[in-house]
Amino acid sequence: MQSNSSNNNNLPQTSHTSTSRSSDSGEACGGGNKWASKLLSECARAISDKDSSKIHQLLWMLNELASPYGDCDQKLASYFLQALFCKATDSGQRCFKTLATVAEKSHSFDSARKLILKFQEVSPWTTFGHVASNGAILEALDGESKLHIIDISNTLCTQWPTLLEALATRNDETPRLKLTVVVTASIVKSVMKEIGQRMEKFARLMGVPFEFNVISGLNHIGELTKEGLGVREDEAVAINCVGALRRVEVDERNSVIQLLRSLSPRVVTVVEEEADFSSSRYDFVRCFEECLRFYTLYFEMLEESFAPTSNERLMLERECSRNIIRVLACDEENGGGECERRERGIQWSGRLREAFSPVGFSDDVVDDVKALLKRYKAGWALVLAQGDNHESGIYLTWKEEPVVWASAWKP
Amino acid sequence: MLQSLIPQSPINSTDPNNSSSSMKSKRAAGDFTAGDSSSEDPSSKRASYEKPTTETDSRGDDGGEASGLRLLGLLLQCAECVAIDNLNGATDLLPEIAELSSPFGSSPERVGAYFAHALQARVVSSYLANQAIFQALDGEDRVHVIDFDIMQGLQWPGLFHILASRPKKIRSMRITGFGSSSELLESTGRRLADFASSLGLPFEFHPLEGKIGNVTDLSQLGVRPQEAIVVHWMHHCLYDVTGSDLGTLKLLTLLRPKLITTVEQDLSHGGSFLARFVEALHYYSALFDALGDGFGADSVERHMVEQQLFGCEIRNIVAVGGPKRTGEVKVERWGDELRRVGFGPVSLGGSPAAQASLLLGMFPWKGYTLVEENGCLKLGWKDLSLLTASAWRPAD
Numbered sequence: 001m002q003s004n005s006s007n008n009n010n011l012p013q014t015s016h017t018s019t020s021r022s023s024d025s026g027e028a029c030g031g032g033n034k035w036a037s038k039l040l041s042e043c044a045r046a047i048s049d050k051d052s053s054k055i056h057q058l059l060w061m062l063n064e065l066a067s068p069y070g071d072c073d074q075k076l077a078s079y080f081l082q083a084l085f086c087k088a089t090d091s092g093q094r095c096f097k098t099l100a101t102v103a104e105k106s107h108s109f110d111s112a113r114k115l116i117l118k119f120q121e122v123s124p125w126t127t128f129g130h131v132a133s134n135g136a137i138l139e140a141l142d143g144e145s146k147l148h149i150i151d152i153s154n155t156l157c158t159q160w161p162t163l164l165e166a167l168a169t170r171n172d173e174t175p176r177l178k179l180t181v182v183v184t185a186s187i188v189k190s191v192m193k194e195i196g197q198r199m200e201k202f203a204r205l206m207g208v209p210f211e212f213n214v215i216s217g218l219n220h221i222g223e224l225t226k227e228g229l230g231v232r233e234d235e236a237v238a239i240n241c242v243g244a245l246r247r248v249e250v251d252e253r254n255s256v257i258q259l260l261r262s263l264s265p266r267v268v269t270v271v272e273e274e275a276d277f278s279s280s281r282y283d284f285v286r287c288f289e290e291c292l293r294f295y296t297l298y299f300e301m302l303e304e305s306f307a308p309t310s311n312e313r314l315m316l317e318r319e320c321s322r323n324i325i326r327v328l329a330c331d332e333e334n335g336g337g338e339c340e341r342r343e344r345g346i347q348w349s350g351r352l353r354e355a356f357s358p359v360g361f362s363d364d365v366v367d368d369v370k371a372l373l374k375r376y377k378a379g380w381a382l383v384l385a386q387g388d389n390h391e392s393g394i395y396l397t398w399k400e401e402p403v404v405w406a407s408a409w410k411p
Numbered sequence: 412m413l414q415s416l417i418p419q420s421p422i423n424s425t426d427p428n429n430s431s432s433s434m435k436s437k438r439a440a441g442d443f444t445a446g447d448s449s450s451e452d453p454s455s456k457r458a459s460y461e462k463p464t465t466e467t468d469s470r471g472d473d474g475g476e477a478s479g480l481r482l483l484g485l486l487l488q489c490a491e492c493v494a495i496d497n498l499n500g501a502t503d504l505l506p507e508i509a510e511l512s513s514p515f516g517s518s519p520e521r522v523g524a525y526f527a528h529a530l531q532a533r534v535v536s537s538y539l540a541n542q543a544i545f546q547a548l549d550g551e552d553r554v555h556v557i558d559f560d561i562m563q564g565l566q567w568p569g570l571f572h573i574l575a576s577r578p579k580k581i582r583s584m585r586i587t588g589f590g591s592s593s594e595l596l597e598s599t600g601r602r603l604a605d606f607a608s609s610l611g612l613p614f615e616f617h618p619l620e621g622k623i624g625n626v627t628d629l630s631q632l633g634v635r636p637q638e639a640i641v642v643h644w645m646h647h648c649l650y651d652v653t654g655s656d657l658g659t660l661k662l663l664t665l666l667r668p669k670l671i672t673t674v675e676q677d678l679s680h681g682g683s684f685l686a687r688f689v690e691a692l693h694y695y696s697a698l699f700d701a702l703g704d705g706f707g708a709d710s711v712e713r714h715m716v717e718q719q720l721f722g723c724e725i726r727n728i729v730a731v732g733g734p735k736r737t738g739e740v741k742v743e744r745w746g747d748e749l750r751r752v753g754f755g756p757v758s759l760g761g762s763p764a765a766q767a768s769l770l771l772g773m774f775p776w777k778g779y780t781l782v783e784e785n786g787c788l789k790l791g792w793k794d795l796s797l798l799t800a801s802a803w804r805p806a807d
Contacts, residue, residue, distance in 0.1 A: 053546070056539050063535045068528060069514045069718050078528075085535055095502065102506040308711050309515040318509070 035065070036073035037292055040080045044288040047087060055088060068317070072299050079321040080292065083328040092329025099322045100186070109191040116156055118312040122305040124376050128396040129242055129271030129406045130159040131372050135365030136408035137238045138166055140267035141175075144236035148178045150229055150263070152221065153242035154185040157195050161202055168206040176209040180229055183216040184247050192216060221248055221256050226263055237265040243272065246342045250278050254351055261355040261411060268356060268409040274395065274402045275342040277327050284328075291327055294342075295320055301398050305377065345385065345405030349392055356409035358392035369394065479519035482511045486523060489530050496569025501534050514714060525722045545573050548669070551639035553583040557632060557668070558643045559623045559659075561588030564599045568606050575610040587617040587632055596620065624659045629666060640668035 043058035059081065066077035086092040120127050141147050147167075151159070160179065168174055179199065183189050192214045203210030213230060221244065231237060239260055248256050260268060275294035280286035298320065306313035323340045349358070361369075366382065373380045373396075383395045383402065393407025485508045492500035505527060512523030548554060554574065556567070567586060574581045586603065590596045596618035607614035617633055619626075626632060634640070642663065 059535065060539050063532050063539070066532075067718070067722060068509075069524060069714075069722065081535070082531075085538070089538065091499075091502065095506075098503055099506045102510045105507075106510045307709070309709050309714050311513050311515050314513055314515065 034073065036062075036077040036080075037296065039065075040077065040084070040292060041285075041289060043084055044285050047084065048285045059085065059088065072296070072303055075299055075317060076292070076296060079295075079317070079324055080328075082321060083325045086325055086329035092325055093331065096322060096325045096330055099318075099325070103318070103322065104186055104190070107191070109194045112188070112191050113156060115312050115315055116158055118306075118310075119316065120158060122376075123301065124373055124380055124396060125301070125404060126155060126158070126242075127372060128369060128382075128404055130155070130162070131369050132361060132365060132394060132406040133240055133242070133269035133271060133408070134159065134163045134166070135368055136267055136269050136359065136361060137240065138163065139362060139365070140359070140408070140410070141236050141238055143172070144266075145173065145175045146178075146232075146235045147175050148180065148231060148235040148237045150180050150182065150231075150237065150239045150265075151242075152182040152184075152244035153240065154183060154188045155242055156188065156191065157181065157199055159240070159242070160199065164203055164206045164208050164210075167208050174208055176211075177203070178211040178213070178230070178235065180213045180215065182218070182221065182224065182229075182244075183214060184218070184221070184244070189216045220252070222252050222259065224259060229263070231263055237263055239263065239265045239268045241268065241270045245270065245348065246272055247339055249339050250281065250341055254354060257351055257355050264411065266410065267359065268352075269406070270348060270352065270393075270409065271404065271406045272345065272348055273342050274344050274405050276344050276347065278341040278343045278347070281341060288328060291324060295324060297398065297401055297403060301403070304379070345393055345395065345402075345407065348405070349407070352407075352409050356411055359408040359410050360392065361394055361406075361408065366394070478511055479517070482508065482519060482523045485511070486526055486530070489527075493530060493533055496572065498534050498538055501530065505531050505534070514718060515709075521717060525717065525725045528722065529725045545577075548574070548639055548641075550579075551669070552579065552581055553635070553638045554581060554585070554641065555634065555638040556584075556586045556641045556643060557623075557666075558586060558588045561586070561590050561599055562595065564588065564603050567603055571603075571607055571610055571612055571614075575612050581612060583615070583638070584612050585615045585617065585633075585638075587619060589619050589621065589623055591620065593618065593620050623662065626662055629662075632666070634666070640666060642666070642668040 039058055039062050043055060043062065046054040046058060062077050062081045062084075065074065066081050067074040068078040069075075070078075082095075083092070086095045116126070119125065137149065149160075149163075151157070153159070157179075164177065167177060181192065183192055196212045196214060199212050200210060203212075215224070215228065218224065241260075245253060245256070273294070276290055277287055280290060299317065302313050302316055326340045352358075366384075369382050373382060379399050381397045381400070383397050385393050385395065385405075385407075393405055395402040396404040396406070485504055489501050489504040489508060492498070492504065508523060508527040508530070512520045512527050514521050514524045516524075556570070558564070558567075564586070571584070574584060584607065588596060588599060590599070600616035600618055603616060604614055619631075
């Protein structure tokens with residue numbers, strides 16, 4: 001079955017292996033109007049051309065029409081306007097820092113947890129990667145008695161209860177599990193203590209011998225060491241990277257991958273969002289267009305997945321606004337906060353192949369993911385990557401656009 | 412002062428939104444995720460995302476009143492920054508205001524959300540307006556501002572900032588300000604002079620008691636050669652700024668200023684941005700309260716009304732300068748406007764008042780008042796006037 005998406009940005013060409021019927025084509029957001037992307041693109045171009053009167057005219061118009069509480073067009077206009085405004089006034093750094101500090105202050109364990117659980121309830125955006133990764137990890141570590149999972153993510157350990165459960169219900173003897181979580185997002189750091197306590201409690205309930213460690217003092221992942229992680233010779237190591245690699249500065253990505261290789265893992269699972277803010281990072285207009293494309297999808301997905309008056313959706317949108325400012329209005333060098341330059345699956349594959357070989361997901365795992373998708377609203381599908389062309393893994397698609405990529409690798 | 416601005420209704424204890432957030436779900440020991448698989452069928456190995464969470468507000472809204480006060484304080488602080496054109500200061504405060512507010516929260520949070528957005532829009536448009544002035548004055552080193560209704564002159568510090576920070580130094584900066592009271596003009600002049608000297612700007616103030624429309628000769632304005640003239644015209648729907656619109660226009664053609672900036676003002680008192688802001692905050696807090704009582708907690712309809720109708724109105728009030736935001740600004744007090752163009756009032760006592768009372772009685776909402784005053788009908792919410800209805804015919 002041919003994919004009939006008109007937007008052919010690297011859409012994998014293989015057949016859909018599982019499709020939920022998509023909702024009828026009355027779009028959730030702004031129908032055919034899409035005035036926001038037109039104005040925004042023109043403004044980005046004017047900024048690149050340094051046409052200051054045009055810039056100001058367009059900013060003025062966007063300011064008139066934007067609202068963070070309106071429909072998709074109004075929201076996109078509002079958040080992208082903020083980034084463009086920061087760029088025009090050279091205040092991206094300052095703005096990002098303020099937004100990040102404020103968000104961190106207002107988050108608590110309860111609010112962070114409720115947010116991520118609600119998101120997982122209404123959308124497979126994050127659970128897709130969890131189910132695929134857990135499947136690959138369990139298969140790679142089958143038969144081992146001492147497991148060490150190094151989790152480089154900011155998912156508040158929502159991935160692990162199912163894995164613990166699977167370990168507990170295996171036919172053979174329950175293995176020991178050591179879970180080392182490497183946390184980069186400052187918002188997450190403050191809540192890890194409580195998360196750890198709950199994980200330990202849960203593992204006790206499951207009857208799985210369990211050890212939990214958090215590493216949060218790093219400035220960047222490149223500082224990890226075998227000793228620092230507590231990796232022992234008799235352990236079977238799995239490394240789980242969910243939204244982790246995109247937080248590494250672009251020039252350091254290959255060496256971080258080599259670092260992961262040096263930990264001698266049995267399997268490395270990588271989950272990333274399907275967007276490219278990296279190859280265009282010195283070309284403002286191209287980067288802007290890609291940013292707009294990706295976040296339009298994301299906002300539309302959020303709007304269709306959540307209730308109209310949802311505070312959780314609002315918080316996720318605000319998180320996007322910080323990322324958009326980071327990508328579009330902050331300098332390369334003085335990051336101050338995580339890099340957010342996403343890359344596509346095919347780009348990550350190219351990098352990972354320098355140190356690893358791809359492991360395909362088994363039929364069982366693919367079935368599990370399909371079963372997961374069936375539990376959500378229509379519009380989601382799983383697509384396998386093509387074998388050649390150095391691509392591997394599976395894609396989560398929403399309305400036939402690939403949005404999340406999951407893959408597994410071995411040395 | 413802050414306390415008096417918080418609606419004195421019992422919203423903080425009985426607001427449906429607040430009560431939902433206190434409905435904290437009690438979690439059993441060992442319970443970890445919402446999909447509590449340990450209590451579900453253990454054979455479904457990898458399926459644990461089914462059970463929906465209880466509908467609690469994930470904003471973790473404890474201490475609602477304390478955060479409501481903090482939100483109010485931040486809003487006022489931000490408005491003060493905007494009023495003196497301290498855009499950096501305002502921009503620093505907006506993220507926190509946004510985090511504390513939400514269009515889907517309690518009444519103060521909802522009001523806060525729209526005001527925060529309006530302030531954000533104001534910051535952007537101030538920046539753009541300053542840019543326009545900056546560009547218009549590019550290359551000029553003598554500037555003469557003629558303000559048709561200067562009042563406290565609160566918009567000029569912004570311009571002073573711009574001019575003071577230019578690499579090409581200003582040789583002369585003059586403001587000619589019209590006003591109705593020589594006392595006010597004097598104090599405004601003093602304040603502006605102090606501010607200018609703190610920035611090292613050469614400054615002169617020329618007060619003119621009266622209206623621009625009465626000026627017939629350019630020499631009355633003290634125009635000098637080689638000056639860049641900027642005219643600032645604040646329209647006021649409730650009193651006559653110019654004295655004669657036609658006369659003013661004739662004068663402008665003679666003057667040929669480099670730039671004319673205009674402003675429309677909708678509330679009846681407080682020329683300053685800050686006073687207008689405070690009044691609007693008070694008014695809309697009451698209004699949002701009223702809506703909160705009438706609709707349910709998660710009402711999509713209420714959200715639509717607030718976002719589309721009031722959000723726009725609030726923006727109209729907070730925004731100063733530039734084109735009208737929606738093209739259809741509500742004039743709240745038609746009486747004075749109509750008098751100006753030659754109408755007299757018709758009393759609405761008797762039958763129309765009775766009908767209005769009946770209509771109000773059909774709704775279960777509490778707290779509304781209907782009062783007849785000077786032949787007008789006033790709809791109120793807990794003693795704050797919301798709407799004035801009146802009827803007019805040509806006066807002879």
